[in-house]
Amino acid sequence: MPKSELTDIPAFAATQLSLLDAELQAELSETNALLSSHTPTALSRAGLAILNLNVSSIRTGLGGKPVVELALDPAVVAKGEKSDIPEHGIRTGDIVAIQDQPAGSAKKTEKRELANEGVEGVVLRVRRENIEVVLDKEDADTPSGSKLWIVKLANDVTYKRMNQTMTKLQKLEDQEYTPFMRVLFGQASPTPIPTDVNDPSNPLHNLEWHDPSLNDSQKEAIKFALTSREIALIHGPPGTGKTHTLIELILQLLKQKLRLLVCGPSNISVDNIVERLASQKVPMIRLGHPARLLPSVLNHSLDVLTRTSDAAALVQDVRKEMDDKQSSIRKTRNAKERRQIYTELKELRKEFRVRERGCVENLVKGSKVVLATLHGAGGFHLKGQEFDVVIVDEASQALEAQCWVPLLWVKASKLVLAGDHLQLPPTIKSLNTKDAKAAKKDNKKGDKTTDRKSKGEEDVEGNAESAVKSAAPSITLETTLFDRLLALHGPSIKRMLTTQYRMHEKIMRFPSAELYDSKLVAADFVKARLLKDLPYAVQDTEDTREPLVFWDTQGGDFPEKIEDDGIGKGSKGMSLGDSKSNDAEAALVKMHVRNLIDAGVKADDIAVVTPYNAQVSDPPCMIAWRLRFRSSARLTALYNSWLSYPRCLKRRFRALSWDP
Numbered sequence: 157m158p159k160s161e162l163t164d165i166p167a168f169a170a171t172q173l174s175l176l177d178a179e180l181q182a183e184l185s186e187t188n189a190l191l192s193s194h195t196p197t198a199l200s201r202a203g204l205a206i207l208n209l210n211v212s213s214i215r216t217g218l219g220g221k222p223v224v225e226l227a228l229d230p231a232v233v234a235k236g237e238k239s240d241i242p243e244h245g246i247r248t249g250d251i252v253a254i255q256d257q258p259a260g261s262a263k264k265t266e267k268r269e270l271a272n273e274g275v276e277g278v279v280l281r282v283r284r285e286n287i288e289v290v291l292d293k294e295d296a297d298t299p300s301g302s303k304l305w306i307v308k309l310a311n312d313v314t315y316k317r318m319n320q321t322m323t324k325l326q327k328l329e330d331q332e333y334t335p336f337m338r339v340l341f342g343q344a345s346p347t348p349i350p351t352d353v354n355d356p357s358n359p360l361h362n363l364e365w366h367d368p369s370l371n372d373s374q375k376e377a378i379k380f381a382l383t384s385r386e387i388a389l390i391h392g393p394p395g396t397g398k399t400h401t402l403i404e405l406i407l408q409l410l411k412q413k414l415r416l417l418v419c420g421p422s423n424i425s426v427d428n429i430v431e432r433l434a435s436q437k438v439p440m441i442r443l444g445h446p447a448r449l450l451p452s453v454l455n456h457s458l459d460v461l462t463r464t465s466d467a468a469a470l471v472q473d474v475r476k477e478m479d480d481k482q483s484s485i486r487k488t489r490n491a492k493e494r495r496q497i498y499t500e501l502k503e504l505r506k507e508f509r510v511r512e513r514g515c516v517e518n519l520v521k522g523s524k525v526v527l528a529t530l531h532g533a534g535g536f537h538l539k540g541q542e543f544d545v546v547i548v549d550e551a552s553q554a555l556e557a558q559c560w561v562p563l564l565w566v567k568a569s570k571l572v573l574a575g576d577h578l579q580l581p582p583t584i585k586s587l588n589t590k591d592a593k594a595a596k597k598d599n600k601k602g603d604k605t606t607d608r609k610s611k612g613e614e615d616v617e618g619n620a621e622s623a624v625k626s627a628a629p630s631i632t633l634e635t636t637l638f639d640r641l642l643a644l645h646g647p648s649i650k651r652m653l654t655t656q657y658r659m660h661e662k663i664m665r666f667p668s669a670e671l672y673d674s675k676l677v678a679a680d681f682v683k684a685r686l687l688k689d690l691p692y693a694v695q696d697t698e699d700t701r702e703p704l705v706f707w708d709t710q711g712g713d714f715p716e717k718i719e720d721d722g723i724g725k726g727s728k729g730m731s732l733g734d735s736k737s738n739d740a741e742a743a744l745v746k747m748h749v750r751n752l753i754d755a756g757v758k759a760d761d762i763a764v765v766t767p768y769n770a771q772v773s774d775p776p777c778m779i780a781w782r783l784r785f786r787s788s789a790r791l792t793a794l795y796n797s798w799l800s801y802p803r804c805l806k807r808r809f810r811a812l813s814w815d816p
């Protein structure tokens with residue numbers, strides 16, 4: 157077998173490390189350029205900073221770190237007005253600096269200065285009236301100035317973890333590679349799946365479905381995932397019930413008394429599964445900070461369980477004592493007293509960590525299903541724990557290095573990936589650099605081979621070696637684990653879900669033909685569904701009886717504008733908001749939406765989707781829609797010229813589906 161980045165583990169890890177470094181540098185330089193070339197006022201207008209804040213409270217969060225709550229300085233709130241923080245783009249999980257606020261017009265806000273003068277932390281919760289930040293350093297002294305600002309920094313936390321993971325992989329000795337890992341690197345073929353269902357050791361022996369409504373392709377995918385020894389890929393095009401299928405798979409694996417780690421690249425992908433498992437009354441633990449979880453899954457979060465379980469009382473005592481100390485620091489101005497309190501806090505933190513760790517360990521070890529983001533699975537809670545199966549949902553949205561976080565820090569011997577490698581891969585910034593563009597160009601040939609392979613299942617069935625030879629693309633960050641495994645082992649390691657439950661047949665036809673070898677089938681209850689048949693009074697018009705409408709906007713009457721953010725370009729030519737808009741197209745969309753509303757379609761059932769921010773926000777008519785349709789959850793199929801870009805197209809088709 158030829159040695160390549162696909163099969164040689166140290167070479168693979170080294171490539172990943174250099175690609176991750178390039179990506180991190182791209183992110184850091186983008187942030188630095190923005191921060192150094194814009195005033196605080198401009199950054200705030202662009203949503204990257206919040207000005208005029210005060211510390212309203214400090215408490216102790218998970219891990220003993222201080223959580224700072226910031227609210228708008230009362231001095232800047234007009235009498236009788238609400239003290240809501242103005243619109244901004246800072247979200248839970250963002251890395252921010254908290255700093256004494258410079259003059260609004262001050263130029264050159266260097267990242268260097270931010271790190272030196274302020275403190276850094278992660279945003280925990282964003283509310284209308286305040287924002288909570290957990291500080292990186294336990295003994296960080298929050299700036300005490302009367303007016304603070306927070307500014308978004310590049311997020312290097314996920315890189316650090318991926319970096320540690322790839323470094324660990326790179327350093328493993330040959331004898332440390334498990335048989336499972338050898339399959340993941342094509343150094344061994346997957347174990348053939350057992351076929352005798354009468355054999356009591358076959359997982360399909362006496363198989364009974366929990367959900368009788370599963371379709372044939374879903375059942376086949378589950379059977380395959382149950383019987384495969386090392387890897388199983390579940391390929392789920394949009395709306396084909398990927399998550400639905402995973403729930404049944406999880407229930408079946410639990411019936412076999414197996415211990416499972418279930419991950420996804422984002423919190424929402426994980427919470428989606430927690431919600432569905434909760435409705436099946438499955439006991440489980442969701443790792444991750446509660447501020448990032450959906451309210452509906454909180455009862456399963458480790459944080460809540462460490463407060464409510466029996467062992468939790470011991471932790472709570474110390475937590476309370478630490479909170480009291482934190483607030484006393486803020487009350488005292490005497491330096492000696494402050495130092496004394498810091499020393500006591502340090503001791504309490506040690507105690508807190510020991511107790512918390514004990515409580516957490518008991519809870520996690522006792523759980524048959526643990527759910528976390530890929531990143532979160534690399535936290536200390538799971539280090540070295542054994543799981544029979546690791547399941548990753550939305551696997552084609554994750555960088556491969558991210559998928560290795562659970563695979564390397566826990567002990568696992570089987571992996572199930574669910575995803576769709578034919579939809580958008582994760583967003584990569586460094587691909588815009590010259591070197592990366594060249595690398596991408598080089599890979600094009602390899603990609604074509606991989607694509608062809610994943611479409612035409614027959615040609616490479618079961619022939620891993622020839623697959624490696626023919627595909628052998630060198631790796632970019634966009635090459636997901638899903639892609640690489642398909643390139644290594646061919647389509648015999650995957651099963652595709654083929655019935656989709658979201659789109660009218662006509663909407664489905666194009667993506668099905670272009671991306672899925674015309675294999676998609678529309679479920680009976682969606683295949684002929686039209687707006688005029690909505691369960692409330694909608695007139696039968698030419699707009700409501702067509703599931704798909706094309707408006708041709710090519711040509712001189714629809715000129716495109718490049719908009720900037722209205723605050724000018726910075727000294728390094730970096731603008732906060734270069735984006736495209738097209739007033740005439742906007743007017744067309746507006747007219748179409750108006751027709752639908754006049755026919756009786758509810759505004760809440762309409763969503764307008766565009767790839768450009770400027771098209772959403774700038775033309776006056778678009779602003780009007782945004783206000784009106786803010787709560788839109790569903791969509792009418794409306795296409796315009798930019799749909800011809802293949803990438804947008806994939807994204808659009810994802811968005812263009814709607815639930816009944």
Ligand SMILES: Nc1ncnc2c1ncn2[C@@H]1O[C@H](COP(=O)(O)OP(=O)(O)OP(=O)(O)O)[C@@H](O)[C@H]1O
Nearest residue numbers: 369370371392393394395396397398399400401657
């Ligand atoms: N066998 C089935 N019978 C009826 N409805 C189903 C079946 N499988 C899935 N669905 C429905 O199809 C819709 C899509 O399912 P699900 O969200 O699991 O799909 P997905 O592939 O994960 O979606 P996405 O495209 O968002 O990734 C849901 O409304 C679900 O209830």
